[in-house]
Structures are given as C-alpha cells and as structure tokens.
Amino acid sequence: MKTAIPAPLSSHGQPLHGLMAEYATPKELVAGIRSVRAAGYTKLDAYTPFPIEEVIEALGEHGSRVPAIVLGGGLFGLVAGYGLQYWTSVVDYPLNIGGRPFHSWVSFIPPTFETTVLFAGLAAVVGMLAVNGLPRPYHPVFNVERFRFASRDRYFLVVESADPRFDPKGTREALASTSPSGVHEVEE
Amino acid sequence: MSAVLERPPVIAPGHTPATVTDKIAATVLDKTPRWWILGFAVSFLILLMFLNAVAWLFVKGVGIWGINIPVGWGFDIINFVWWIGIGHAGTLISAILLLLRQQWRTSINRFAEAMTLFAVACAGMFPILHLGRPQIFYWLLPYPNTMGMWVNFRSPLVWDVFAVSTYATISAVFWFMGLIPDLATLRDRSTHPVGRYVYGVLAMGWRGSARHWHNYETASLLLAGLCTPLVLSVHTVVSWDFSVGIIPGWHATIFPPYFVAGAIYAGFAMVILLAVPLRKAFGLEDFITMRHMNNMAKILLVTGLIVVYGYVMEIFMAWYSGNPYEWYMVFNRVTGPYKYHWMALIFCNAIAPQVLWIPKVRSSIAALFCVSLIVSVGMWLERFIIIVTSLHRDFLPSSWDMYHGTKWDWMTFLGTLGLFLTLFFLFIRFLPAISIFEMRTITKTDGGTSPGKP
Numbered sequence: 177m178k179t180a181i182p183a184p185l186s187s188h189g190q191p192l193h194g195l196m197a198e199y200a201t202p203k204e205l206v207a208g209i210r211s212v213r214a215a216g217y218t219k220l221d222a223y224t225p226f227p228i229e230e231v232i233e234a235l236g237e238h239g240s241r242v243p244a245i246v247l248g249g250g251l252f253g254l255v256a257g258y259g260l261q262y263w264t265s266v267v268d269y270p271l272n273i274g275g276r277p278f279h280s281w282v283s284f285i286p287p288t289f290e291t292t293v294l295f296a297g298l299a300a301v302v303g304m305l306a307v308n309g310l311p312r313p314y315h316p317v318f319n320v321e322r323f324r325f326a327s328r329d330r331y332f333l334v335v336e337s338a339d340p341r342f343d344p345k346g347t348r349e350a351l352a353s354t355s356p357s358g359v360h361e362v363e364e
Numbered sequence: 365m366s367a368v369l370e371r372p373p374v375i376a377p378g379h380t381p382a383t384v385t386d387k388i389a390a391t392v393l394d395k396t397p398r399w400w401i402l403g404f405a406v407s408f409l410i411l412l413m414f415l416n417a418v419a420w421l422f423v424k425g426v427g428i429w430g431i432n433i434p435v436g437w438g439f440d441i442i443n444f445v446w447w448i449g450i451g452h453a454g455t456l457i458s459a460i461l462l463l464l465r466q467q468w469r470t471s472i473n474r475f476a477e478a479m480t481l482f483a484v485a486c487a488g489m490f491p492i493l494h495l496g497r498p499q500i501f502y503w504l505l506p507y508p509n510t511m512g513m514w515v516n517f518r519s520p521l522v523w524d525v526f527a528v529s530t531y532a533t534i535s536a537v538f539w540f541m542g543l544i545p546d547l548a549t550l551r552d553r554s555t556h557p558v559g560r561y562v563y564g565v566l567a568m569g570w571r572g573s574a575r576h577w578h579n580y581e582t583a584s585l586l587l588a589g590l591c592t593p594l595v596l597s598v599h600t601v602v603s604w605d606f607s608v609g610i611i612p613g614w615h616a617t618i619f620p621p622y623f624v625a626g627a628i629y630a631g632f633a634m635v636i637l638l639a640v641p642l643r644k645a646f647g648l649e650d651f652i653t654m655r656h657m658n659n660m661a662k663i664l665l666v667t668g669l670i671v672v673y674g675y676v677m678e679i680f681m682a683w684y685s686g687n688p689y690e691w692y693m694v695f696n697r698v699t700g701p702y703k704y705h706w707m708a709l710i711f712c713n714a715i716a717p718q719v720l721w722i723p724k725v726r727s728s729i730a731a732l733f734c735v736s737l738i739v740s741v742g743m744w745l746e747r748f749i750i751i752v753t754s755l756h757r758d759f760l761p762s763s764w765d766m767y768h769g770t771k772w773d774w775m776t777f778l779g780t781l782g783l784f785l786t787l788f789f790l791f792i793r794f795l796p797a798i799s800i801f802e803m804r805t806i807t808k809t810d811g812g813t814s815p816g817k818p
Contacts, residue, residue: 225381226545226804227577235574240582246590264506264514276518283518286601290526293594297534297587301541304583308576311568318571324552326572327545329382329804 184337184344191364193316194219194336195347196323197356202228205331208354209234212335215350219339223317223332231331241307242300249299250292257291258284320360334362374468374806376650381804384651388800389553391646391792399645400793407785414779417772418493426496428772435755435767440494442747443777445602446630447487447784448528449623449743452595453631454480455535458542459591462584468659470806471651474799475642475792476635477539482787483634484532486780491524493776520604527601534594538587544570545580545801599627606750612693613754616681622674629667629713630743632660633736638788640733642797651798654727661726664739668717671746675714689759697753701766709749712742 184192199205202224209222209231222231261284265271270278305311317323317334326332333356335347351359375384421428431438454476461469492501504525506515515522547567554560570576603623606614636657643652682690697706716738725731757764769777791797 222574223572224574224577225385225549225572226801227581228574231574232578237575237578240579242579242582243586246583246586260506261517265517269512269514271516273516273518280518286520286523286597286604287517287526289593289597290523290530293590293597294530294533297530297537297590297594300583300587300590301537304541304579305568307579308573310570310576313564313569315569315571323571327549327552328385329380 184342186361186363188363192337192344193319193362193364194334194339194342195344195351196317196320196360196362197333197351197354198322198325198358198360199331199333199356200329202231202331204355205333206230206234208333208351208356211354212333212350216341217335217339217347217350219336219342221334221336223323223326223334225327225329225331242303245303245307246296246300249303250296252299253292253295254288256295257288260291261287316362316364319363322358322360374655375471375653375803379650379803379807381807384803384807385549385553385800387648387650388796388798388803389549391648392550392794392796393554393559396793397645400789404786404789404793407782407789410779410782411786412782413775414782417775417779418489420772421493421776422498426494428770429776430768430770430773432765432767434758434763434765435752437751437755438767439769439773439777440490441605442744442751443780444487444490444494445623445747445751446744447483447490447780448531448602449599449627449630450634450740451480451483451487451531451535451631452599452624452627453635454478454483455531455591455595456628456631457635458538459588459595462588463592467806468656470802471648471653471656471798472635472639472660473802474539474542475638475797476631477535477542478788478791478795478797479631479634479638480535481532481539482784482791483631484528484535485787486784488528488532489776489780489783520601520608523601524605527598531594531598534587534591538591541580541583541587542799542802543795544568545572546796546799548572549800550796596624599624606754611754611758612682612687612689613678613697613750616678618674618677618681622671622677625667625670625674626743626746629664629671630740632664632667633739633743636660636664636732636736637740640729642792646792646797648798651803657729657732658723658726661720661732661735664735665717665720668713668720668739672714675710693754693757696757697749700753700757702749702753702756705745706749706753709742709745712738713746716742 186192197208199208205222205224206228209220212220213234213236220235222235224231262279265280265284266278276283317326317332322330323332333351333354335342335351337344339347341347348359429438429440431440454473457469457476458473458480461473492498495501504515504522506517515525517523544567547563548570551560551563551567554563600620600623603619607616607619609615639652639656639660643649679694682694685691697703717735719725719731720735725735752767756767
C-alpha cells in the first residue's frame with residue numbers, strides 16, 4: 177500500500193506523474209542525472225533514442241535479470257529436449273533401428289542443442305519484455321507533446337512524483353538548474 | 365579506437381541521430397515510390413506462378429517433378445539447401461559480427477536478417493512440398509498421437525526439422541526484437557492514424573527508457589551469442605542429411621564446414637545483390653557505403669576460398685580413400701553427363717570470384733553485382749552437382765539413370781524467388797530496412813558523450 181499522500185497536481189489540475197527535463201545531448205542528460213541524484217532524488221528514469229552506457233551507469237543500474245531468465249530457459253530446453261528423446265525412444269516407443277541402442281545418446285545431442293537454443297532464445301525475448309513491463313500501451317510520459325522526440329534526437333529525464341523528495345516547485349528548480357532545453361509536466 | 369591505419373568512416377560524415385532517423389523513417393512513411401509498385405507487381409506475378417505450380421502439384425502429386433529412382437532428391441532438396449544457405453549470411457551479420465564488434469554491420473543487419481527470414485520461408489516450402497502429402501507435414505514433429513508412434517531421433521532428417529524450425533523461430537524473434545525501438549520511432553513519426561495505431565501496437569509501448577535499454581542490450585547480446593552456434597548448427601545438420609548416408613560423394617566428414625562456408629558465401633552474395641538496388645532506390649548511399657561493399661566482397665572472397673578447399677578435399681579424399689565407388693563418383697562428376705554443370709560450377713564458384721582480389725573490382729558496384737550473381741548461380745549448381753551426380757550413378761550400374769528438372773520444377777524454383785521478392789518488397793515498404801536506433805548509436809553526437817554501443 178502506498179501512503180495516502182495526495183498526488184501533486186499539474187497546472188491543468190491533473191494528477192502529476194512527475195516532471196520531465198529535456199536535453200539536446202546525452203552529455204547534458206548524464207550531467208542532469210548526476211546532479212539530480214546528488215540532490216537526493218531516487219525515483220528517476222531517463223529516455224534516450226538509443227542505448228547509452230553512461231546514462232545507464234549514471235542512473236545506477238547494475239546487472240539485469242535477463243541473463244538468469246535465459247539460463248533458466250536454456251536449462252529447461254536442455255532437459256525437456258533430452259527428456260523427450262529419452263522417454264519416446266527408450267520408454268514409450270522402443271524401436272530397433274539398425275541395431276542401434278534405444279538410448280542413442282550421441283544422436284540425441286543435435287536436437288537437444290536445438291531445443292536448448294530455442295527455449296533460451298525465447299526466454300531472452302519474453303524475459304526482456306517481462307522485466308521491462310512491456311507490452312504497456314499507455315504510459316504517462318506519452319502525454320508530453322515533446323516526448324515523441326525521445327525516439328529521434330532528444331534525451332529526457334523524469335523525476336517521478338512518487339519520489340519522497342518530490343515537490344512541484346523545488347523539483348522544477350532542481351531540474352531547471354541542470355540547463356535543460358525545457359522542463360515539462362508529466363500528467364498521469 | 366587505436367587503429368594505426370585510418371579507416372574510411374562507417375557512414376558518410378555529417379550525420380546526426382536526427383538525420384538518420386528522418387532519412388530512414390522517410391523510406392517507410394513517404395509516399396509509395398513508383399519503382400516499388402512496379403517491383404512489387406513483378407514479384408507478385410512470379411509468386412502467382414509459384415502458386416500455380418504448387419496448385420498443380422497438389423492435384424497431380426510429385427510425379428510432375430523430375431524426381432524418380434535413383435534420383436529421389438532433385439530440385440526440391442537443391443532449392444531447400446540453396447535457400448537455407450542464403451539465410452545464413454543474415455544471422456552471421458546480425459549475431460557473429462555483433463559479437464566481433466564489427467560496427468559496419470549496423471547498416472546492413474536489418475535487411476540481411478529479413479533476408480534470412482524470407483529465405484528460410486522459401487526453403488521451408490521445398491521439404492514440405494516434397495513430402496507428397498504436405499497436409500500431414502506435422503507428422504515430422506514429435507507429438508502424442510493415436511498411432512502411438514514417435515519420430516526417430518536417430519535420423520538427421522528429424523534433426524533437420526528441429527534445426528530449421530528453431531532457426532526460423534529464433535531468427536524471427538531476434539528480428540522482431542530488433543525492430544521494437546524502430547517501430548516506436550515510426551509510431552511517433554507517422555502522421556496517418558492507421559500507421560500510428562499499427563506501429564503503436566507492434567511497438568508494445570516501447571518508450572526508450574534507459575532501464576529498458578539496459579535489459580534490451582543484454583537480451584540482444586545473449587541472443588547473438590545463442591544465434592552464433594545456432595547458425596553453424598543449421599547447415600551442419602543440413603549437411604548431415606547427406607553425409608550420414610553412405611552414398612559416394614555424400615559420405616564425407618568435410619561436409620559440415622564445407623556447407624557452412626558455402627552457406628555464408630551464397631548468403632553474402634545475396635546480401636550484395638539486395639544491397640545494390642536498395643541503396644540506390646532509397647538513396648541510402650550514405651549509410652550503405654563503399655566500405656560495406658568492400659567488406660562484403662572480402663568475406664565473399666574468403667568463404668569462396670574455403671568452398672574451393674572443400675572441392676579439392678572432396679577429390680583428394682575420394683582418391684586417398686582407395687574406394688572405387690568414391691573415385692568413380694569424382695570421375696563421373698568431372699567427365700560424365702553432368703560435366704558441363706561441373707565446369708560451370710567451378711567457373712562460378714572458384715574462378716570468377718578471384719577477381720575480388722583486385723581492389724578496383726571491390727569498389728565497383730557493377731562488378732560486385734555481377735560477381736554476386738555468378739556466385740549465386742554457382743552455389744545453386746554446387747547443390748545440383750552434390751545431389752544429382754552422387755545419386756544418378758550409385759553402386760549398381762543397372763539402376764543408373766539421368767535426372768532433369770521438369771517445367772514444374774523450374775516454375776516452383778523460380779516461383780520461390782517471387783515469394784522471396786514479394787516478402788522483401790513488403791518489408792522495405794512497411795518496415796525500416798536499416799536499423800534506425802543502431803544507426804543513431806554510430807553517429808557522433810555533438811555533445812561528445814560516446815554512444816553506448818560497441
């Protein structure tokens with residue numbers, strides 16, 4: 177349960193998701209993130225047109241849950257693929273083919289490899305989407321008119337109103353001091 | 365970058381994230397160009413020929429094809445191997461060159477991956493049509509059934525089902541994942557409500573969050589790591605379809621590496637064949653530069669030499685094995701009724717591409733296009749030679765026979781070119797043929813922060 181502090185309102189009287197600063201370059205965005213984090217804000221996200229390591233580092237992101245998911249998918253594929261072959265060839269339908277042993281483990285390696293890669297690969301994509309909370313057609317940041325440039329050449333920093341230090345005025349000043357090309361309100 | 369020699373830039377100078385976005389998005393969002401309508405119409409006509417051939421096949425059965433005993437594998441398997449091989453270059457570019465940090469791959473990986481998908485789709489047609497009863501193709505898959513039977517996992521043909529279906533699935537998801545940020549770009553830039561809706565749904569709400577990018581990059585790298593052994597496994601398994609058999613000319617350990625090299629060879633030839641008109645038609649010379657063409661020509665040359673090594677080794681091993689059937693197979697291949705096919709193959713795959721040693725040839729678009737065309741023909745002939753000359757004269761002279769494709773074989777084969785081109789035309793019209801977000805990473809941003817991607 178969230179604490180029942182009423183959400184701050186935007187200038188249009190709408191509930192505020194946060195404040196968004198717009199930058200023209202990744203360098204300014206990184207400087208902005210550093211200064212806002214130094215001021216004690218924690219509920220931040222940055223939006224960039226392409227992956228930028230410095231931005232991810234500045235946000236303090238470490239590690240990702242995706243590799244563990246991929247490992248899990250791969251192990252599942254490995255066990256399921258080999259298990260399927262073992263069970264069908266040895267237990268359920270043992271058939272003498274050219275005098276080969278029922279448990280022809282060498283022959284079972286290629287399909288096992290394929291099922292391992294198949295499930296690991298699907299886990300990578302599905303895992304990435306799940307960890308990122310996608311598909312998510314609606315998000316408050318899309319309410320900002322300028323945000324469509326996040327997929328072109330603009331770099332955005334959002335301080336969410338859920339941040340304990342958030343205060344519409346103070347946060348706006350904190351963002352404005354990082355020399356953005358604009359500060360926008362993000363309505364819920 | 366501590367390169368001693370200055371290399372030409374990957375893309376033309378002066379581009380920023382904004383200009384690459386505008387330029388590539390325009391290929392999708394602008395009005396349909398006239399050449400597209402014409403090209404699509406021609407491709408679609410060829411596709412109709414394919415459907416015609418397939419419809420007649422469904423009515424009459426595989427008897428309309430040239431296959432018979434002893435040559436039970438003809439055009440269908442030749443075309444299957446040819447197409448699946450072409451697909452391999454796309455995965456090589458998108459996965460192996462990503463892991464090797466070859467930045468130049470960025471401009472060509474998207475359409476090369478699309479080429480992979482469409483080539484696999486074309487390849488998949490042939491084994492299924494060859495079944496004779498294509499409606500029960502799913503018998504190839506292990507599934508619980510009322511007959512109480514399971515597939516034979518000791519057979520390379522079953523391995524092939526697993527390899528090709530995994531390859532198709534993983535290529536498709538890898539390709540789609542790569543498209544997500546670009547679909548978001550199109551969603552944000554499209555002015556048409558239908559475009560915004562469709563691209564919006566496909567983009568799944570991608571908003572370019574740095575945290576999302578972080579997971580996205582991790583997933584991309586892992587997928588590249590998974591695709592690398594996968595792509596090598598696919599043609600290896602395809603080659604096992606042959607080399608596990610005991611037919612002279614097939615039963616050779618050289619087959620897996622030789623097939624994989626041949627696949628990459630044919631695939632890069634196809635990438636060049638597609639890149640040349642694509643960059644011209646969309647005016648993308650800034651992004652697919654001569655450096656790309658030159659690099660691809662070098663890969664063509666290297667893989668071509670590996671293929672030639674394969675040819676030499678095949679002949680050497682046939683002699684060295686002391687097996688009269690093996691040696692006769694080589695003798696028959698070189699001097700028998702298919703000798704002109706063999707000579708054409710040697711010209712196309714071994715002799716003609718040697719002009720790529722000359723830097724001037726590598727920097728001539730027309731020459732590269734011609735060499736690629738020759739290599740594509742040569743790789744098709746290679747599969748023809750491997751399959752037909754091995755089968756048509758096996759151990760017993762009483763069962764020898766000749767094989768020729770019928771007009772239905774040719775219509776089906778040429779028809780899949782129509783299928784491929786139709787899909788490709790649809791792709792370049794509705795999706796960005798060059799990865800926009802990856803191109804943004806390789807432009808020098810004015811702020812000076814180096815882009816995050818290798």
